[in-house]
Amino acid sequence: MRGNLFAVAVDLVVLTVRAGELVTLLVERTVPPFEGQLGLPGGFVLPHEDLTDTATRELVEETGLTLTSHHLEQLASFAAPGRDPRGRVLSVGYLALVPDLPDPQAGPGGAPSAWYPVADVKGLAFDHDTILAAGVERARAKLEYTTLAAAFCPPEFTVSQLRKVYEAVWGVTIDPRNFQRKVTSTPGFLIPTQQRVSSGRGRPAQLFRRGPATSLHPPMLRTDG
Amino acid sequence: MRGNLFAVAVDLVVLTVRAGELVTLLVERTVPPFEGQLGLPGGFVLPHEDLTDTATRELVEETGLTLTSHHLEQLASFAAPGRDPRGRVLSVGYLALVPDLPDPQAGPGGAPSAWYPVADVKGLAFDHDTILAAGVERARAKLEYTTLAAAFCPPEFTVSQLRKVYEAVWGVTIDPRNFQRKVTSTPGFLIPTQQRVSSGRGRPAQLFRRGPATSLHPPMLRTDG
Numbered sequence: 001m002r003g004n005l006f007a008v009a010v011d012l013v014v015l016t017v018r019a020g021e022l023v024t025l026l027v028e029r030t031v032p033p034f035e036g037q038l039g040l041p042g043g044f045v046l047p048h049e050d051l052t053d054t055a056t057r058e059l060v061e062e063t064g065l066t067l068t069s070h071h072l073e074q075l076a077s078f079a080a081p082g083r084d085p086r087g088r089v090l091s092v093g094y095l096a097l098v099p100d101l102p103d104p105q106a107g108p109g110g111a112p113s114a115w116y117p118v119a120d121v122k123g124l125a126f127d128h129d130t131i132l133a134a135g136v137e138r139a140r141a142k143l144e145y146t147t148l149a150a151a152f153c154p155p156e157f158t159v160s161q162l163r164k165v166y167e168a169v170w171g172v173t174i175d176p177r178n179f180q181r182k183v184t185s186t187p188g189f190l191i192p193t194q195q196r197v198s199s200g201r202g203r204p205a206q207l208f209r210r211g212p213a214t215s216l217h218p219p220m221l222r223t224d225g
Numbered sequence: 226m227r228g229n230l231f232a233v234a235v236d237l238v239v240l241t242v243r244a245g246e247l248v249t250l251l252v253e254r255t256v257p258p259f260e261g262q263l264g265l266p267g268g269f270v271l272p273h274e275d276l277t278d279t280a281t282r283e284l285v286e287e288t289g290l291t292l293t294s295h296h297l298e299q300l301a302s303f304a305a306p307g308r309d310p311r312g313r314v315l316s317v318g319y320l321a322l323v324p325d326l327p328d329p330q331a332g333p334g335g336a337p338s339a340w341y342p343v344a345d346v347k348g349l350a351f352d353h354d355t356i357l358a359a360g361v362e363r364a365r366a367k368l369e370y371t372t373l374a375a376a377f378c379p380p381e382f383t384v385s386q387l388r389k390v391y392e393a394v395w396g397v398t399i400d401p402r403n404f405q406r407k408v409t410s411t412p413g414f415l416i417p418t419q420q421r422v423s424s425g426r427g428r429p430a431q432l433f434r435r436g437p438a439t440s441l442h443p444p445m446l447r448t449d450g
Binding site for chain 2: 004045046049074088092145221
């Protein structure tokens, strides 16, 4: 077979919203290259794995996620010569959108990992700044024309929680009344439950769960924010 | 470095519209595996190439394209164990949208290639049916919310030519008057030239070139067709 050989890794852009901020999971590298620097979680594809198997395995290992409401999609592959000083490594970037999770626990022998605000992240190992930027832009764009924002929320959530997801991912302030009107008038986006929660003032807020709709017509545009 | 090693190939979904049909470029395989079957054009990544370099080189080699008005984007990577009987090969699929081109000429030692209607294609080598389907779906979706349909057209084209691109890619019939109104009212989609062409009957049609717009607001939805 012609062609030179590559190691193939999967690197994960895991995004969630914590305390009103878009955050991503980063791992401190404990071995060369880039020892001591932060990088995206990930690992090499094992002999019998397909790419999504590797991404799912790494996501579970890194977050302890029980894989119910998360969203996982392939972003793109990165293989510039020289991106890894050890030799040719192709990295398949994956984007995971998850609800707010407890702080990650490193497994036996695992590297320390933690959530970092996306706005503060730079200087990651390898070309991980580029992969992270691709993941953040994909998430920002998908919130415009899909219902994926709900993937950041717990199973039942308020319109205000959903709005704070949009505000955190896009880095904008959104008018609460316009937002309420838009999302509740989109068929199949939000299903009302019989529950209400009190936020401490005013009338207790209605709880919703995610409906069957996957796309938004009309879209919610960042420029409307 | 941990992990098993892969050969990395780039496979191209090259789409254009010929005689009102969406067609793709296929190559007859002259060597095993899948000898004698049709497959997507492509090849292995060379030692000093990045993925886009390989895709561009293969596109030029396979189509003789002079790379002015084409569109080339990465689709996704495919690496299921067993997709290539020779061993582990990761294929990075690329989508190219090109204007109607002359029939391809095989270079020295090149395999015979030709344009085939997408609707008739099945049973391609490897998992190329899957990669082709991903490319066709990406093109169909992008015609909804971008101005990419113009990438299928020559530098100057009529609204009728553009409509026939939409009809061929989506496999639908579109009302000419609604289409004319939509595309000419989208700012920056079409720039009128001073030229007209006669189609043999009626008033000669206005020629346009592609404007600076890249996205369509509102989108043109397949379901409106």
